[in-house]
Amino acid sequence: MRIGIDVGGTNTDAVLMDGSTVAAAVKRSTSQDVTSGIVAALAGLREQRDFGSADVDGVMIGTTHFINALIEARGLAPTAAVRLGLPATASLPPFTDWPAHLVGAVQARAFLAHGGHEFDGRVISELDPDELKRHAAAIAAAGIRSVAISSVFSPINDEFEQRAQEILAAELGPDVAFSLSSEIGRIGLLERENATIINAALRELADGIVDGLSASVSSSGIEAPLFLSQNDGTLMDVEYARRYPVATFASGPTNSMRGAAVLSGFDTCAVVDVGGTTSDVGVLTGGFPREATGEVAVAGIRTNFRMPDVLSIGIGGGSRIREDGALVGPDSVGYRLTQEGLVFGGDTLTATDVAVRGGRGVIGDASRVRGVPAEVAERALAVIADRVADVVERMRTSSAPLPVVAVGGGSVLLPDELPGLGTVHRPEHYSVANAIGAAIAQVSGEVDKVYAISDGKRASVVDEARQEAVDRAVAAGADPSSVAIVDFDEVPIPYLPGNATRIRAKAVGDLALGALVR
Incomplete structure (x- = not known):
């Protein structure tokens, strides 16, 4: 069995996977120190299904620690x-x-x-x-x-x-x-x-973060190997994470998209992950997130490492509702939703409150939002639907039909149909799709180089690039028998001499537990 954990800004989700079956799933509030929220989530899994340390082959975690540290300029x-x-x-x-x-x-x-x-x-x-x-x-x-x-x-x-x-x-x-x-x-x-x-x-x-994550897992009586999710939906071991923390930046939305692919059965679709603070919209192609092809700005800094092509908007379950429902977010009560939201006894009108008032879900105490006018709830929910639909449309690259899959605990905010896009699919266990994506993640290797291709040598150069990607995946811990090329680009660069061609190859395989050597 594997345990998948995703640490979000509002909730920490955890799943226990027995093969491809979800044996247990929990959602706990993210703690300020994060690690105690992980401990609480692991305890919640044991309450649903007791398991011993020997039963767990690996623990996979997606974390926002590093991207938050950069955004907040701390540490x-x-x-x-x-x-x-x-x-x-x-x-x-x-x-x-x-x-x-x-x-x-x-x-x-x-x-x-x-x-x-x-x-x-x-x-x-x-x-x-x-x-x-x-x-x-x-x-x-x-x-x-x-x-x-x-x-x-x-x-x-x-x-x-x-x-x-x-x-x-x-x-x-x-x-x-x-x-x-x-x-x-x-x-x-x-x-x-x-x-x-x-x-x-x-x-x-x-x-410090890797040590803390390891301690939170081991203190729960789990001695299985620990892995962290990377930006492209694949895994790295803790030693690799110590050397390359930047590789975790987009693990949250990536895990959600990978989980959505497994749960929905769609390998090409738009995925809307609605959390407590933001909604992330990405596109799956062949079961993997479509990667950004150009530069990606992170905290106002231009970068070009592997990142999924994701658009985020400030709409989530904790988003504040103002102006009689006409203004939703972008600020959120975040992990304080269970203290500040009306349905939980607080005094702040949030998106979760209008979803309950509009009959979208059974959360908290519905009697506490009876005083919210129905037209306010309707207006706010319409604003949410229109903004999400607009982002999905912006992510489309063709006029071909694109199924929409909604995941995340906040997806109750969305209607059964989005304007101009049709049915919204909510698969079973949609609220913990991010943790499922972490649990089922694979291992990858990638090559991105410019080659000078002489006459008659194209085939050998392409084969060399493909093999190097496969070798990198195996070196990263993939089972050699499972590795396959999942993405390949070959782009001539006309303004450079020597038949210059940029080749990018990506190989992915199943994790061979115990074989990871850096």
């Missing part, structure tokens, strides 16, 4: 960005487009050095060890504890990043953590560098 480590590319790239140094408050939160220091490659592997300039040693002295003097290293076209050739890390580590000692852009982002220097800096700033926090 971030002092960080230096070292870019290898001189004499090129000097016009836009690191941190150029960062919000000022985040620059201050990471005590940002930027350093430019020689190095870097062209897309075809040609060297821009040779690495200068003495230059890097001078930078190391300045980093040490500033009290920097985490370093992000980026090099021009390092996803194609990471030699200079690796060598720079060796030189800097020898000067700075073992207490300084390093993040390499070739291991985190895709083609595109500034966005890849930004993602790497974010990862570096979260490295210290990652140790």
Whole structure:
């Protein structure tokens, strides 16, 4: 059996999966320290179905810890960005487009050095060890504890990043953590560098969070391996999470979409995940979330690492209702819904209250919302339906019919049909689809490179890229017999010489528990 847990801004959901069957499912309020909410959710599972430690093969958690830390600019480590590319790239140094408050939160220091490659592997300039040693002295003097290293076209050739890390580590000692852009982002220097800096700033926090999550599971008497959900709906072990906390940023909506695919039977559909604070809308293609193809802004910072194509709006079960129902959100009472919502004895009119008043669900004490005028509830629910329908329409890429699947505890806010979109499908266990998505998650490997393809060599280059993606998935812990290519893109780049072609291949396989080695 597996346990899936998803920590949201309002609720912490947990499921016990016996194969593909949901053996137990609970929803508990997210605690301020988060980990005690996980303990409460695990206790709730045992109340429904008692199980021993030996019965559980793995625990999979999707968490908002890291994205919240960045958005709130808290717990971030002092960080230096070292870019290898001189004499090129000097016009836009690191941190150029960062919000000022985040620059201050990471005590940002930027350093430019020689190095870097062209897309075809040609060297821009040779690495200068003495230059890097001078930078190391300045980093040490500033009290920097985490370093992000980026090099021009390092996803194609990471030699200079690796060598720079060796030189800097020898000067700075073992207490300084390093993040390499070739291991985190895709083609595109500034966005890849930004993602790497974010990862570096979260490295210290990652140790404490991973230790806390592990402790919350072990204190519940569960000794099974712990895994965290990644942005693309696949898994990573705790050691990988310590090194790459940025990979968890979009695990919440991704888990919901993967859970929706399993529960609904649709492998291509729009998924509306209505939580307590926001509604996230994404599209499933072939059972996996459609990934954003361009840059993704995170806390106002442009990045280009693996992220699902998701639009979020401030509508959820805890959204405040104002102006006689004409204004819904975007602010929410969040995890305080069970204290502040009218149906729970509070004094704040929320979206959950108007859903109960409108007969959409049985939640709390319905008698407490009898004083809410019916027209206020109707108006608010109509606003919710129109805004969600508008977002779904914006996510469509063709005029072909697109089924709509609603999941999340707040999906009772939606009508049985959305304007212009037809039936809203609510599968069994829809309220804990996010935890189910975490429990059934697989393991992936991805390649995203620019190749110079000579005449007659296309087939061998494509095969090489596919095999590298498969090898990465197996190295990440996938059962080799289950790995398959699920996504493949091949895009010629006409403005570069040498028949330059960008190839992206993604392989996915089932987790081979106990075989994960980093």
